[in-house]
Amino acid sequence: MELRQLHYFVKVAKKQHVTQASEELHVAQSAVSRQIRQLEQELGVTLFVQKGRNLQITPVGKLFLSRIEEILNELDRAVVEVKEFLDPTRGxxxxxxxxxxxxxxxxxxxxxxxxxxxxxxxxxxxxxxxxxxxxxxxxxxxxxxxxxxxxxxxxxxxxxxLTEELFGILPDTHPLAGEATIRLDQLKDEPFVMFSDAYSLRTIVLQACKKAGFVPQIGFEGEETDTIRGLVAAGLGVSLMPEMALMETSKLQPARVRVIEPTVTRxxxxxxxxxxxxxxxxxxxxxxxxxxxxxxxxx
Missing domain, CATH: 3.40.190.10 (Periplasmic binding protein-like II)
Incomplete structure (x- = not known):
């Protein structure tokens, strides 16, 4: 079974006339008739019967047509997707x-x-x-x-x-909230609001605290930057947050201070x-x- 036969079959089924189908396909009428006969022989069924000057599709032909149209539509979509895949302006x-x-x-x-x-x-x-x-x-x-x-x-x-700096975030009522810079060990007695184990930011913060000489007390854990920032702003602890994660503002906004000794980056x-x-x-x-x-x- 060839793809050409299927296209010819669909066109004849739509036109119900070999001559009209061949004209739209820009091929000889005899070629269309031959391909339809070969398709019927391969399937072992009659797809069309003569009705006056036209062809009428048989019940099994209608069943075959519905499936072939689905297949050809999927094939057309696949060709479009491949072209989009190869085109750097699309895809x-x-x-x-x-x-x-x-x-x-x-x-x-x-x-x-x-x-x-x-x-x-x-x-x-x-x-x-x-x-x-x-x-x-x-x-x-x-x-x-x-x-x-x-x-x-x-x-x-x-x-x-790029390499991005992490800042200390504190409740705006914290004694260090107004400082331009702080040492990380100045937060050693504070409860930390941390990302959960699945997040790499947690590891970065833990390593920075270790370098500063202490293990942080973990008061709360979260999985979203908004959650971490909101908990800190509400006075439930302190944390370290990437600069990009602090660009968005909200009603609960913590104070931001630069951390030195050590500088923390990712x-x-x-x-x-x-x-x-x-x-x-x-x-x-x-x-x-x-x-x-x-x-x-x-x-």
Whole structure:
């Protein structure tokens, strides 16, 4: 069974006339008739019966037609998707991101990219450090922002895009709230509001506290930057938060102070499956991000 036969069959079924079908197909009438006969022989059924000058489709022909139309429509959609995949001005980009980057960074870079590629679609997936790496490895997403950047990994590779400072956040009534800078060990007796175990920011904060010579008392845990910020603003503890996560304002807003001794930072990177060729549209977005963050691709 050939694809050409199926197209001829559908056209004849719609026109109920071989001559009219052949004219629209721009092929000889005899060629259309021959392909229909071959299709009937292969299926072992009669698809059409003569009715005057026209052809009438048989009941089994109607059944076959309904299924073939579905198949041909799916095939047409598949061809469109392949063309979009290969066209860097169209297609779809599947990208992952941690929650803290979804507030400002991700919307900003997507909006700027779509100024140049307005027809590109994005499928977004939020996740934790390990879930994002897993989704990239398993092919669920094409690229992912990630923090901290995994310097060495067997299955993913990428680039550091930027390094971001973490600030201390305190209730606005805290004695240190008005200071320009504080040492991290000045918070050693305070209850900390921490991210849960699944989030890499928790590890960064714990390591910073260890470097400052203490183990933080954990008073509350949460999974969203809004939750952490709100609990601190309500006077339930202190925390460290990336600068980008503090850009959004709300009614409950904590005080922000710069932390020294040690300065606390995190790396933000872009990862993809190692040694895999990206589609043109995904590669275009990757190159846009490298340029946007001033990354030297020759390093």
């Amino acid at each position: 779809e980009i599947r990208i992952g991101f941690p929650h803290s980057l979804g507030i400002a960074l991700l919307p900003t870079v997507i909006a700027k990219f779509r100024q140049h590629y307005p027809d590109v679609k994005f499928k977004l997936r939020q996740g934790t450090f390990f879930s994002l790496i897993r989704d990239v490895i398993e092919g669920e997403i094409d690229l992912s922002f990630i923090s901290p950047f995994p310097e060495s990994h067997n299955y993913v590779s990428g680039e550091i895009l 790396t933000i990177g872009l990862i993809r499956r190692k040694s895999e060729k990206l589609s043109p549209v995904v590669q275009a977005f990757r190159e846009f991000l490298l340029d946007y963050f001033g990354h030297d691709r020759n390093q």
